Amino acid sequence: MTYQVTIQPSGHTYSCEDDESILNAALREGFNLPYGCRNGACGSCKGKLLSGDVEHRGSATALSDTDKSAGKILFCVAHPLGDVSIECREIGAARDIQIRTMPCRVQRLEKLAGDVMLVQLRLPASERLQFLPGQYIDILLRDGQRRSFSIANPPHDDGLTQLHIRHVPGGLFTDQVFSSLKEKDILRIEGPHGNFFLREDSSKPVLFIAGGTGFAPVQSMLAHAIQHHHDRQFTLYWGARNRAGLYLDQTARRWADEQPNITYVPVLSEASPDDAWQGRTGLATEALAADLTDLSSYQVYACGAPAMVEAARTLCLSRGLPEDEFFSDAFSFQSGG
Ligand SMILES: Cc1cc2nc3c(=O)[nH]c(=O)nc-3n(C[C@H](O)[C@H](O)[C@H](O)COP(=O)(O)OP(=O)(O)OC[C@H]3O[C@@H](n4cnc5c(N)ncnc54)[C@H](O)[C@@H]3O)c2cc1C
Ligand code: FES
Structure with a gap:
């Protein structure tokens, strides 16, 4: 019934x-x-x-x-x-969600690329993490420092919390992820955090600009939009150095094939001959600049290295995007924090 x-x-x-x-x-x-x-x-x-x-x-x-x-x-x-x-x-805004701290167990580790690890975390049996698609969590390290990572799964698929972690050589935490972290290890997390989440009260076409693991929160937002049959137009510009950097290229291509309202533009900045790349080259922001001159009716979500996010912001505002329609998470460093 x-x-x-x-x-x-x-x-x-x-x-x-x-x-x-x-x-x-x-x-x-x-x-x-x-x-x-x-x-x-x-x-x-x-x-x-x-x-x-x-x-x-x-x-x-x-x-x-x-x-x-x-x-x-x-x-x-x-x-x-x-x-x-x-x-x-x-719940209509991030402030409506209670921020919580909890232990979680590493359920699975899988290398998605040489320098990108999929980390799946299982929360205690009696806990779930409520969040808005696009938000992030902090991993609390033993010495009081914290490291931020975007949640890659959508809210409806919250059995395991998924992170896409890029290796920063010499980095305190990500070095551990790629050397000593193992399944069943316990981490402490705090979240959800951030105002980088999909605004569902708007029907404007969306541009996502993701660099590298900036794809993680975009995956959460797009999977959420697909689940809830949003018929807004979504265009994803995903920039990476080489083909391996588009570590879930097949997922993005499948979305674009199956969903008429999703367009996927992968862009490589340093493709090698081995990549046999036929697609767009340069920076994701350059590809966007070549495709669209008037952004006044769009909403933009940019995520990745701080320089990319800043370039995206400058470009979008210069093409008429209203300032309050630009949302971003810059993957800045927390060392010493
Ligand atoms: C809101 C937010 C969300 C984020 N989401 C993600 C995510 O989903 N996936 C992801 O891979 N990363 C993400 N990041 C970036 C991530 O938090 C850092 O890469 C991470 O904290 C590095 O930790 P570490 O202990 O290994 O390095 P640290 O010990 O902190 O750094 C060692 C040295 O490496 C350099 N460094 C540190 N981080 C970076 C970096 N990101 N890029 C280049 N050089 C760096 C610094 O010069 C630093 O001195 C996010 C950052 C923020 C602020
Ligand atoms: S009692 Fe915990 S979510 Fe319902």
Whole structure:
């Protein structure tokens, strides 16, 4: 059976299958309700049932007797028994999400290129990390320093937290990632952080400009957009030195092949003869400059080395992009921080 859920005060509605919790169906439909553990333990998803009936499937330990008599339910384990109306604050901005610190276990390490490691992190069984697509986490090192990495998975696929980590030779943390870090090791993370996330209240065509592992947050945003059937136009300029630097080239090509609203422009700056590269050459920003002269109706997301982000910003503003439609994460260094 399929039931209708209405969220108040926004008036948003979505459908929920009877084998889905109210929270899971909302996330599937692209509505950001708050959550923490997703298993009835933390209370982050607590809200009021305004009308209709639900059944809590699984434990609802975060619900006190007072909560119950006030009509509160836990959306992560509550399943509708008919059409329901709920009262809940929807997350529309990064400040609405609680920043948390937690340990996590390295589940898998896979080299995506000679200098790029896919690191998959498993959170404790009772925890989930809520975030907006494009945000990042900090890895907390033993001596109090921290290192930032963008979350590469989309929010709906949050079983494992994925990072794309580029090796900075001589770097305190990334040297460890490429030499001694192993599966089952424990890291401490803090997040989510940042204002670099997909603005879903806009219908403007989007330009992504990614350099190297700047692809990580773009993957999160594009996978999110595909999942939620956004029909905005998305164009990705992904710049790297050589073919290996486009470490998930096949993923990006598949998106562009399968989704009529996604265009992918890979650009190499130092392709070698071995790359047998037939595509665009130079810098990603140069390719963009050659393709588009008027950016006044666009929204731009740029991510990667600080110099690339600065070049993208200068270019876009000079081509008429309104300043408040430019979003970026510059991969600056945190050494000594
Ligand atoms: C918001 C944000 C998100 C980020 N997301 C990602 C991501 O998804 N993937 C990713 O690979 N990186 C990302 N970075 C960059 C990443 O945080 C750094 O590369 C990392 O902190 C390096 O740590 P380290 O301990 O190995 O090097 P450190 O010990 O801090 O640095 C050693 C030396 O290497 C140089 N150095 C450090 N970092 C870089 C760098 N990025 N480029 C060139 N030289 C450097 C510095 O001169 C420094 O003195 C992000 C940075 C920020 C601020
Ligand atoms: S998300 Fe923790 S109780 Fe629902």
